[in-house]
Amino acid sequence: QKYPELKIVFEHITTLDGVNFVLEATSNLSATITPHHLVLNRTDIFKGGINPHNFCLPILKKEHHRLALVDAATSGDNRFFLGTDSAPHLNIFKENSCGCAGIFNAPNSIGILATVFEQQGLLKNLEAFTSINGCNFYNLEVSKDKILLVKESFPVDLTKTVIIGENEIKVFDPGFEIFWHMTDLKSKV
Secondary structure (H helix, E strand, O other): OOOOOOOEEEOOOOOHHHHHHHHHOOOOEEEEEOHHHHHOOHHHHOOOOOOHHHOOOOOOOOHHHHHHHHHHHHOOOOOEEEOOOEOOOOHHHHOOOOOOOOEOOHHHHHHHHHHHHHHOOOHHHHHHHHHHHHHHHOOOOOOOOOOEEEEOOOOOOOOOEEEEOOEEEEOOOOOOOOOEEEEOHHHHO
């Protein structure tokens, strides 16, 4: 109230309460949502035993919270935008008794998001969520550069790891097949 023009970003919301807080607030409050919070709920940490690669902070929540995040992200509401919170922890630090929190989603975030938006029938809102809403909130120029998303008839390989010296980083597996991937725009023009 003392600073009515102050812009506030609610980073990486994970609950229905967070969505409602943004929806009920002034236009100066926005929120970021991660790709992994759109596709995982708290049971995914325990699928096949304890899965350290699905452990993140903020911690995954119940399914009704995940569904509220999907609705907010895909809605086209300019107060919600992407915050990947991608965390490339080495497997040796994720797969131990005190594993690091974080999910390495950078290599497949766009494919995951395209899948989520397509499932909602709202693929038209993907660009705003990933590339426009955040820029507008921060008063930044929207990039004129474009990517081309292509939907293939075969899924993207999700068994990828990134090799760093003698160590590996596991790329996030959302638990479903991804058919969307980025391609070189120049080769398709």
